[in-house]
Amino acid sequence: MNQDNGPKFAELVQEYVKQIPEGMVMTYGQIAALSGNAGAARIVGGLAHFGNPEFPWQRVVNKNGGLASGYPGGRKGHKKALEAEGVFVSEEYKVNIKELIWHPNQS
DNA sequence: CGAGTGACCGCAA
């Protein structure tokens, strides 16, 4: 049964992802923690696959700064999507997470 | 309703 009146994890995650500015990226763990479940980083990825396809999931990367494999087109498509937004992606399919990581608290 | 799954993370050799 699902009579949760409060915000669902998926809703919060999608809200955060939707608010990620262009050219920036966030980690699954961070979004999960901000959503209230630090140990639910996997769920964030799972939601990405079943969530709204219009969401910028491409701006969501793992703690290593590496792109995901379930993205439509594989990491290749993911890399192209990020580069299309101005995000530099290395040949190893990794972004400069240290510089492109975005904190919701910081503008 | 029950069980399986997953675009992960952290720690340990």
Added chain:
DNA sequence: ATTGCGGCCACTC
């Protein structure tokens, strides 16, 4: 620095 394993929580079928 790399590799391997388990655990974690919510969503979907």
